[in-house]
Amino acid sequence: MTLRTFTLYVSLLLCIGLAFVAGFLSYPMVHPLLVSTWIEPPLPSVNEEVITPVADPVDMTVFWQVNQILERDFYGVKPALEDRRYGAIRGLVDSFDDLYTRYEPPTQSDDSRVAICGCEGVIGVTIDKTDAGFVLHPLPDLPAQAAGVLDGDRLIQINDMVITTTLTVDALFLLINGQPNTDVILVVERRNANQTGSEIVNFQMTRVEIVNPSMEWYMLDENSSSANVGYIQHFHFTDHSAEEMEQALTELVAQGADRFILDLRNNPGGTVDAALKITDMWLDDGVMLIEEDTTGAEKRFDATDGQIVADAPLVIIVDQGTASASEIVAGALHDYNRATLVGTQTYGKGSVQLRHELADQSSLFVTNALWFTPRHHQINGVGLLPDLTVDGDADPLLTAIASVQQIAVAQR
Numbered sequence: 574m575t576l577r578t579f580t581l582y583v584s585l586l587l588c589i590g591l592a593f594v595a596g597f598l599s600y601p602m603v604h605p606l607l608v609s610t611w612i613e614p615p616l617p618s619v620n621e622e623v624i625t626p627v628a629d630p631v632d633m634t635v636f637w638q639v640n641q642i643l644e645r646d647f648y649g650v651k652p653a654l655e656d657r658r659y660g661a662i663r664g665l666v667d668s669f670d671d672l673y674t675r676y677e678p679p680t681q682s683d684d685s686r687v688a689i690c691g692c693e694g695v696i697g698v699t700i701d702k703t704d705a706g707f708v709l710h711p712l713p714d715l716p717a718q719a720a721g722v723l724d725g726d727r728l729i730q731i732n733d734m735v736i737t738t739t740l741t742v743d744a745l746f747l748l749i750n751g752q753p754n755t756d757v758i759l760v761v762e763r764r765n766a767n768q769t770g771s772e773i774v775n776f777q778m779t780r781v782e783i784v785n786p787s788m789e790w791y792m793l794d795e796n797s798s799s800a801n802v803g804y805i806q807h808f809h810f811t812d813h814s815a816e817e818m819e820q821a822l823t824e825l826v827a828q829g830a831d832r833f834i835l836d837l838r839n840n841p842g843g844t845v846d847a848a849l850k851i852t853d854m855w856l857d858d859g860v861m862l863i864e865e866d867t868t869g870a871e872k873r874f875d876a877t878d879g880q881i882v883a884d885a886p887l888v889i890i891v892d893q894g895t896a897s898a899s900e901i902v903a904g905a906l907h908d909y910n911r912a913t914l915v916g917t918q919t920y921g922k923g924s925v926q927l928r929h930e931l932a933d934q935s936s937l938f939v940t941n942a943l944w945f946t947p948r949h950h951q952i953n954g955v956g957l958l959p960d961l962t963v964d965g966d967a968d969p970l971l972t973a974i975a976s977v978q979q980i981a982v983a984q985r
Contacts, residue, residue, distance in 0.1 A: 636661075640657070659676075659678045659935075662676050663676050666937070671940050673922075673924055673926050673938065673940050674926070674938060674939050674940045675937075675938050676935065676936070676937050676938075677935060677936045677937075677938070678935050679933055679934040679935050692753065692782050692783060692784045692785065692811075692813075693750055693751070693752075693753070693782070693783065693785060694750060694751050694752050694753035694754065694755060694780030694781065694782055694783075695715065695716075695749075695750050695780055695781060695783050696715060696716040696717045696720075696749060696750075696757060696759075696778045696780055696781075697711060697712040697713075697714075697715020697716055697717045697718065697781075698710060698711050698712065698715075698717045698722065698749065699712065700728070700742050700745055700746070701742075702741075702742055705727060706727045706728065706729070706736070706738070707727065707728040707736060707740075707742070707745060708725055708726070708727055708728070709722055709724070709725075709726045709727075709728055709759075709761065710724050710725075711723070711724065715781065716778040716779060716780070716781055717759075717776070717778060719778075720776045720777075720778045721774075721776065722759070722761065722776055723763065725763075725764070726761035726762070726763050726774070727761060727762040727763075728745070728759060728760075728761055729760050729761060729762050729773070730758075730759070730760035731745065731748045731749060731757065731758070731759060731760075732748070732757060732758050734748060750780065751780055752780065753780055753781060753782035754779060754780065754781075754782070755779070755780050756777055756778065756779050756780070757777075757778055757780060758775065758776065758777045758778075759775070759776045759778070760773060760774070760775050760776075761773070761774050761776070762774075784813050785811075786808075786817065787807065787808055787809055787810065787811045787813060787814045787817055787843075788805055788806060788807040788808060788814065788817050788818065788821060789805075789806050790803065790804060790805040790806070790821035790824065790825055791803075791804055792804070792825065792828050792829070792830060793834070793974065798974070798978070799974050799978075800829075801829055801830060801831050801832060802830065802832050802833070802834060802974060802977060802978075803821075803822075803825030803826070803828070803830030803832070803833045803834070804833075804834050804836065805818070805821050805822075805825075805833065805834070805835050805836065806836040807835065807836065807837055807840055807899075808839075808840060809840055809841060809842070809843045810840070810842055810843025810844050810847040810848055810851075810897075810898040810899070811843055811844065811847065812844060812846075812847065814843070814844070814847040814850075814851065815846075815847050815850035815851055815854075818850075818851050818854060819854065819881065822854065822881045822882055823881070826881075826882060830885075831885055831981070832885055832886040832887070832977045832978070832980070832981050833882065833885055833886070833887050833888075833977070834887075834888050834889075834890065834970070834973045834974065834977055835887065835888070835889045835890070835902075835912070836889075836890045836970070836973075837889055837890060837891055837895045837899040837902070837903060838890055838891065838892045838894060838895060838916065838969075839892065839894035839895070840894065840895055840896070840898075840899040841894065841896050841897060841899070842896050842897025842898035842899050842900070842922065843897070843898050844898065845862075845898055845901065845925070847898065848862075848898035848899075848901040848902050849861055849862060849874055849901070851902055852876065852901065852902050852905045852906065853876045853877055854880060854881045854882075855880060855881075855882070855887060855906055855911055855912070856876040856880065856905070856906070856909060856911060857876065857878050857879065857880055858875070858876050858877075858878060859875065859876050859909060859947060860873045860874065860875055860876075860947045861874045861875065861876050861901075861905045861947060862874040862901055862905060862944060862945075862946075862947070863944070863945040863946070863947065863949060864925060864942045864943070864944055864945075865942055865943050865944075865945060866941065866942040867941075867942070872942075884984070886977045886980035886981045886984065887906065887911060887912040887913070887977070888912065888913045888914075888915055888973045888976050888977040888980070889902075889903050889906065889907075889912045889913070889914050889915070890915050890916045890969050890970065890973050891903055891914055891915070891916040891917070891918075891919050891957065891959060892916045892917045892919070892969075893917055893918065893919065893920055894920065895916075895919040895920060895957075896919065896920035896921070896922040897920075897922040897923075899919070900919050900920070900921070900922065900923060900944075900952050900956065900957055901944060901952075903919065903957055904946035904947075904950065904952060904957055905946060905947055907946075907957065907960075908946045908947040908948045908950070909947065913960050913961065913976050913977075913980065914957060914958075914959040914960050914961070915959055915960065915961045915963060915969050915972050915973045915976060916959050916961075916962070916963055916969045917959065917962060917963065917964060918956045918957065918958055918959070919956040919957040920956055921952060921953060921954050921955050921956030922952070922953065923943055923944040923945070923951060923952025923953035923954075923955075924940050924942070924943050924944065924953050925940065925941045925942040925943070925944065926938040926939060926940055926941065927939050927941045961976060
């Protein structure tokens with residue numbers, strides 16, 4: 574190779590190298606890295622505790638590099654900034670690897686609030702699905718009737734959603750009902766009185782709050798063997814459950830009940846306050862629940878004097894769906910031999926979650942402690958074993974009736 578040829582090759586390589594470096598350095602100028610706009614200051618919790626900003630102990634440099642590179646380079650539809658924020662928060666919460674520590678964005682948090690409250694916002698309509706479409710029937714003394722919705726109006730739109738026949742009645746109720754004191758717009762088609770034509774009518778209504786019952790009760794008086802047994806089926810624990818239980822016991826006693834069956838099958842729990850108030854109705858004194866935090870410190874919740882039904886025999890029906898607040902009630906009453914448990918082993922959810930309502934109406938649930946029964950039996954991951962096991966397709970109610978009658982006979 575001649576010197577001239579060698580010099581030519583070196584020059585060519587230098588040009589290629591310079592071109593590569595220039596392209597690499599100019600890429601960020603052509604595709605600038607975007608600064609995220611969705612970082613927010615720390616949010617106050619539900620008890621209005623203000624979290625003081627502190628130096629972040631975690632180096633977030635790589636996180637922001639990933640965010641900026643995705644914003645710059647991703648080929649396809651990019652998620653909304655809000656969705657990225659919620660996703661990042663969920664990832665942080667999930668890293669704690671706890672089944673019950675969770676983050677709920679505002680819409681999901683609304684559902685949890687409604688479940689805890691036991692209430693929802695309604696306008697007061699029933700809906701029939703007919704060949705002509707979805708037909709409305711307003712209920713008396715509720716917003717739909719007051720706004721002028723008439724029986725037989727055909728629903729064609731809810732807010733911005735046009736109604737199609739592929740929707741279900743349940744789906745429509747989810748759209749119509751919602752948070753109390755919020756507005757909803759219904760568009761209906763109304764036939765003329767002579768059925769020769771129709772008109773389109775718009776209604777804007779404010780949802781009013783109603784309380785959904787958390788339990789039902791009645792006497793088991795189908796036959797003489799259970800005529801004096803009061804039956805209470807408790808679906809879930811809400812802010813109103815204690816009031817309902819007091820009403821149930823008062824009414825059942827007035828109807829002649831002197832022994833009781835409390836059915837907690839498939840009751841997933843709810844508010845601890847309601848569980849303690851209901852437990853207290855069956856006990857005169859003693860510890861109802863022990864709460865132990867991560868330091869080992871214990872907090873005890875004591876019963877107060879006075880029972881609504883004194884020492885009336887009580888049987889509680891439980892199953893694998895009996896969890897959390899349900900296990901608090903069943904565990905406490907069982908520890909004091911105040912109740913006999915019938916059915917199958919319970920779920921075993923015995924941890925405490927603090928709920929923090931954040932500034933954007935989202936919620937953070939944080940596992941803070943474990944529950945123990947009065948005799949210090951652990952609930953979490955263990956559950957409660959029934960005194961009388963009823964497996965398979967057998968009806969545990971029949972066993973519960975026989976058991977409560979035996980207890981009554983033994984107390985005479």
